[in-house]
Amino acid sequence: MPRNEDIDSSSPDLRKENFGKVALDCIMLDQKITKIPFPPLGLFPTYCFDTDKTILRLSYDFGSQVIVRNAIGIFQARNVATDVTVKESNQIQAAARISKLETTASMPLPAIDPTALAPIDKSATGVAPGVMAGHKLAGSNPIYPVAARMRHISGTVTFVAIIGTDGRIHSLRIVSAPDPDLAIAALAAVRTWTYTPYLLNGEPVEVTTQIRVNFNFS
Structure with missing residues (x-):
């Protein structure tokens, strides 16, 4: 589900979409970006539901990651996805299926007392882009979209990112982009x-920073 920061900085955009023979109501959390008046579906966090229902069927994240809930079951009066597919750039990366939904006669007691757990500080520390760039370990290089090259479009895509204590990107928000194709290509890489x-005082902390991806004809 979206982070509070993504919700607060966006406006919901309802679109009626057909996926094959299935009609869905899709809500995208639009963010204002100059030069992109009508962003393509999935550029921002997007959630698609069965028409006029609250059953989540598809969700888009980071531009090209799609989670498809192919089948829905009922368990204890709740809707549960029983067949799930995860796609990256339209390629299936993972799939899972639940064969049976049932309760057990008894549940073991939790090994940890929840009341003894200390609350986690969820506030992110602001870090300059140049500093975090020096912390980068690995990742794909952006691929210049052919369509953008043919239209002679170049420029910089800028994100606000939240990087977790595990060193992975937990949230990406587009601040500016010269073109939707460049924005999607940058998302796919970043x-x-x-x-x-x-590290802050020797302890790993969640940080917020800017990431810039340049597309040049050189």
């Missing part, structure tokens, strides 16, 4: 980037 955890 979401794979990993970093060495940022």
Whole structure:
């Protein structure tokens, strides 16, 4: 589900979409970006539901990651996805299926007392882009979209990113982009980037920073 920051900085955009023979109501959390008045579906966090229902069927994240809930079952009066597919750039990366939904006669007691757990500080530490760039470990390089090259479009895509204590990107928000194709290409690359955890007083902390991806004809 979206982070509070993504919800607060966006406006819901309802679109009626057909996926094969299935009609869905899709809500995309639009963000204002100059030069992109009508962003393509999935550029921002997107959630698609069965028409006039609250059953989540598809969700888009980071531009090209799609989670498809192919089948829905009922368990204890709740809707549960029983067949799930995860796609990256339209290629299936993972799939899972639940064969049976049932309760057990008894449940073991939790090994940890929930009341004894200390609350986690969820506030992110602001870090300059140049500093975090030096922490980058790995990730895909952006691929210049052919359509953008043919139209002679170049420029910089800028994100606000939240990087977790595990060094992975937990949230990406587009701040500016010269073109939707460049924005999607930048998203596809940046979401794979990993970093060495940022340390504050010797402890890894969640950070917020800017990431810039340049597309030039050189």
